[in-house]
Amino acid sequence: MRLFSFNRSRRTAQKPTVRPLKFFGFVFLTVELLSGLNLEPVAAQTPFYQGKTIRVIVGYQPGDNHDQWARTYTRYMGKYIPGNPTFLVQNMPGAGSMITANHMFNIAKPDGLTLGSFGGALIMAQITGRKEVQFDYPKYGWIGTPYRAGHVLFMRSDSPIKTIEQFRQTNDPPKCSATGVGSTGYDIPRLLEEALGMKSKVISGYPGGADQDLAMERNEVQCRAITIDGFFAREPFISWHKKGFVRLWLHTEKQRHAKAPDVPTIFELMDQYKIADNKRRLVNTYLGLWGFGSMPIVTTPGVPAERLQILREAWKKVFADAEFQDESAKRGWEARPVFGPELETLAKELVNQPADVAAAIKRLLSQ
Numbered sequence: 001m002r003l004f005s006f007n008r009s010r011r012t013a014q015k016p017t018v019r020p021l022k023f024f025g026f027v028f029l030t031v032e033l034l035s036g037l038n039l040e041p042v043a044a045q046t047p048f049y050q051g052k053t054i055r056v057i058v059g060y061q062p063g064d065n066h067d068q069w070a071r072t073y074t075r076y077m078g079k080y081i082p083g084n085p086t087f088l089v090q091n092m093p094g095a096g097s098m099i100t101a102n103h104m105f106n107i108a109k110p111d112g113l114t115l116g117s118f119g120g121a122l123i124m125a126q127i128t129g130r131k132e133v134q135f136d137y138p139k140y141g142w143i144g145t146p147y148r149a150g151h152v153l154f155m156r157s158d159s160p161i162k163t164i165e166q167f168r169q170t171n172d173p174p175k176c177s178a179t180g181v182g183s184t185g186y187d188i189p190r191l192l193e194e195a196l197g198m199k200s201k202v203i204s205g206y207p208g209g210a211d212q213d214l215a216m217e218r219n220e221v222q223c224r225a226i227t228i229d230g231f232f233a234r235e236p237f238i239s240w241h242k243k244g245f246v247r248l249w250l251h252t253e254k255q256r257h258a259k260a261p262d263v264p265t266i267f268e269l270m271d272q273y274k275i276a277d278n279k280r281r282l283v284n285t286y287l288g289l290w291g292f293g294s295m296p297i298v299t300t301p302g303v304p305a306e307r308l309q310i311l312r313e314a315w316k317k318v319f320a321d322a323e324f325q326d327e328s329a330k331r332g333w334e335a336r337p338v339f340g341p342e343l344e345t346l347a348k349e350l351v352n353q354p355a356d357v358a359a360a361i362k363r364l365l366s367q
Contacts, residue, residue, distance in 0.1 A: 050083030059097025061208030096180030105135035112307030120292035145293030150253030188225035
């Protein structure tokens with residue numbers, strides 16, 4: 001009995017000392033082996049975007065300028081993102097791209113896998129307190145905008161209106177097409193009527209550019225405003241202009257445009273018609289809000305900072321890519337990119353306008 005008791009006691013005494021040593025020794029050896037094989041660093045360095053797909057949601061129809069830009073830069077962007085993700089462009093048209101803007105702010109996951117392209121003038125909808133707005137402009141993850149450009153107003157050449165003075169005095173205003181408030185097509189004719197007295201009737205609610213092109217050809221509408229670059233970069237505008245189907249009336253840049261040297265600027269016309277200072281200020285304020293360009297690119301609010309930086313850098317590098325530059329030139333685009341940090345600062349500065357300015361813009365854009 002004594003011998004049995006001795007042996008059991010010794011085994012019991014060895015347990016707390018021998019087994020832990022074996023266990024920690026095994027762990028130590030395993031870590032050493034893994035370190036030697038560099039397996040742990042490999043796992044840590046696996047790019048987040050590797051094997052993933054980034055969706056780009058475009059707030060306009062396929063074939064529109066927004067859509068063409070998105071389908072072009074996404075062909076280049078993946079090679080500048082670690083892990084080389086693939087890109088998928090999807091269209092979510094409606095309400096002048098308001099649907100896309102709201103989707104990006106409220107529904108898309110903040111994981112850096114969704115980008116959105118919508119109208120730059122939507123900030124005015126927020127400033128004027130429109131009920132459809134379900135976003136806060138400064139909180140988007142700003143990526144960039146391909147260019148800042150002025151807007152041009154064009155009209156069917158067979159319209160009975162032949163001069164600016166007739167435009168101001170007519171009792172039968174031409175119909176201009178638009179998608180909705182916050183779009184160039186809607187806002188510019190309203191601005192021209194406010195500033196220069198050029199009367200027009202805006203017909204909004206078109207889903208996108210293709211529908212408006214058809215409406216113009218059918219003479220359902222006679223005029224339309226779009227960006228200058230957009231007008232000179234895609235059909236049917238190129239052919240319309242070449243064949244004299246439409247006439248350019250004015251544009252909103254400071255200086256005359258090289259591709260339309262005979263077309264006056266809004267500032268020339270304000271001088272010619274001696275427009276009052278308060279209306280000039282409204283024009284300058286409105287056009288200043290177009291600092292976001294026509295088609296800013298954002299990601300969702302709350303995206304991790306390192307992913308936002310990766311997306312910003314990749315988008316920036318696209319515009320320095322020689323192949324992309326060649327393709328842009330062939331398409332007739334004049335890329336003048338503005339990058340994310342500047343747009344982020346601009347959004348914070350502009351969203352809180354003085355009450356009198358917000359009221360003037362609201363009156364201008366009221367339906």
